[in-house]
Amino acid sequence: MNNALTALIAICQRELLRFFGQRARMLAALVRPLIWLLVFAAGFRAALGLSITPPYETYITYESYIVPGLCGMILLFNGMQSSLSLVMDREMGTMRLLLTAPVPRWWLLSCKLIAGAVISVLQAYVFLAVCAMYGITFAPVSYILALPALFLTALMLGALGIALSSTVKQLENFAGVMNFVIFPMFFLSSALYPLWKMAEASALLRDICLVNPFTHGVEMIRFALYQKVDWINWAVTLVALAVFLGLALWGYNPAKRLISRKV
Amino acid sequence: MGLSVEHISHDWGKKRALDDVSFHVAYGEFCALLGPNGAGKSTLFALLTGLVSPRQGRIEIAGSDIATAPRAALSRMGVVFQQQTLDLDLTVWRNMLYFAGLHGIVGKAARVASQEALERLGMVERAKERARDLNGGHRRRLEIARALMHQPEVLLLDEPTVGLDAASRKSLTDHVHSLAQDTKLSVLWATHLTDEVYAGDRLVVLHRGAVLENGYAQETSSDLTDRFLSLTGEAA
Structure with a gap:
């Protein structure tokens, strides 16, 4: 087995061990979307009427509509949290261990990204299992078909998080940056309302939602859960992943904080 | 040669951190890099471990250049940083x-x-x-x-005894000395404590980014302390 692969396995194992050791993190990741599903959706259900638009072929409940968006919410929050762990590693010194491993730095960064995406996807599946217990189910094959969509969206959002973390000099600043990204990205998307509903309120809002790559990630998951594919969503998400990853690799100088404090 | 540092200079902005630093550590040799705080030890470690690329000079770890063959160099090197990395x-x-x-x-x-x-x-x-x-x-x-x-063939330790009590410090210093002897490991041990340097160790005194002395420690610890203070005092 070559070094690149063993490094990937080692980093994924470490992130998984850390994740399973932090039960509160799993709980927090589930509570957020569950509040939306059980509390907000119950209220919005009466207020919002949903027409039959792809991928739907019949009327669905609002709870069913927001499940893909809430999966996206999990991926979004965890993507940002994974990049926060990168900043933490830099602050705590464990980043030095990574950087002195005989593996290219771009690959180490990619390993961190993949490990974060694996954890995101695991959380999304736990959420889907809870949804099933609540009565929101999909065809068994949909759960398998959703995997690539969930994983690609998780990678795209994780890459965005790493790109953002490369601009942050201090851990304290990162929380602020996350808030400025997470909330607009989530609310200005199709996660909570369909785009035609947005257009009824404002065409500009709809256009903003359309250029938001998170919208395309959520739609990709939504279509996959109904065993359908919209290639535009895949293309936009892939392009966004390439751009964010490029920015992350270009902007990320992991030694920056390790060394600057010595100056 | 386990570790070879040749004519390394490095600047942080306008401040010169290392100025034409050269020394070598043979296999089985324990080299104490002695220098007060701010001497440039950590900058040198950042260069030795490839965290920062040297702009001037050349560093070889067990025959591999850290700038041109970083993976080969890193695979032959073990590092203990001053800051914990667990x-x-x-x-x-x-x-x-x-x-x-x-x-x-x-x-x-x-x-x-x-x-x-x-x-x-x-x-x-x-x-x-x-x-x-x-x-x-x-x-x-x-x-x-x-x-x-x-x-690894080369072991780098940057002030590894910081924060340890006297007994742990002595035990760790003894252990790494015997490791160098028994396993033919090249050891570079950065410190500002003269009692961690044993007679017969290779000794490199670094002060304000320059090598003041490069040879072998012959004195007892108290004599070495006096000489170290006089060297760094004179240079200051």
Whole structure:
């Protein structure tokens, strides 16, 4: 087995061990979307009427509509949290261990990204299992078909998080940056309302939602859960992943904080 | 030659941190890099470990240039940084396996290498403890065990005894001295404490980024302290 692969396995194992050791993190990741599903959706259900638009072929409940968006919410929050762990590693010194491993730095960064995406996807599946217990189910094959969509969206959002973390000099600043990204990205998307509903309120809002790559990630998951594919969503998400990853690799100088404090 | 540093200079902005630093450490040699705070030791370590690329000069680790063949150089090097690099949430054993994976050692080979490295440093009975629960001395031992797991030819330690009590400090210093002798490892031990330098050690005195002395320590610790103070005092 070559070094690149063993490094990937080692980093994924470490992130998984850390994740399973932090039960509160799993709980927090589930509570957020569950509040939306059980509390907000119950209220919005009466207020919002949903027409039959792809991928739907019949009327669905609002709870069913927001499940893909809430999966996206999990991926979004965890993507940002994974990049926060990168900043933490830099602050705590464990980043030095990574950087002195005989593996290219771009690959180490990619390993961190993949490990974060694996954890995101695991959380999304736990959420889907809870949804099933609540009565929101999909065809068994949909759960398998959703995997690539969930994983690609998780990678795209994780890459965005790493790109953002490369601009942050201090851990304290990162929380602020996350808030400025997470909330607009989530609310200005199709996660909570369909785009035609947005257009009824404002065409500009709809256009903003359309250029938001998170919208395309959520739609990709939504279509996959109904065993359908919209290639535009895949293309936009892939392009966004390439751009964010490029920015992350270009902007990320992991030694920056390790060394600057010595100056 | 285990470690070869030739004409290394480095600037942080307009401030010169290292000025034409050269020295060598042969296999089996313990080299004490002695310098007061701010002498440039940590900058030199950043260059030696490839965290920063040297702009002037050349560094070779077991024959591999850190600038042109970083992966070969890093695979032959073990490092213990001044700042701890353990994952405190993982057990001792998991910290070892994580490092093994980063260095391409997996499966049975990783388990055997971890076991042997922990045995060498007397840490086997602590394998199941979380790194967070270890005291400072044991954390350092674990870091040294980890740094030796992939059987490096060069071991770099940046002020490894910081924060340790006198007994732990002595035990660690003794242990690394005997490691160099027994395993023919090249050791570079950065410190500002003269009692960690033993007679017969190679001694490089660094002050304000320049090498003031490069030879062998012959004196007792108290004589060395006087000479170190006079050297760095004169240079200041």
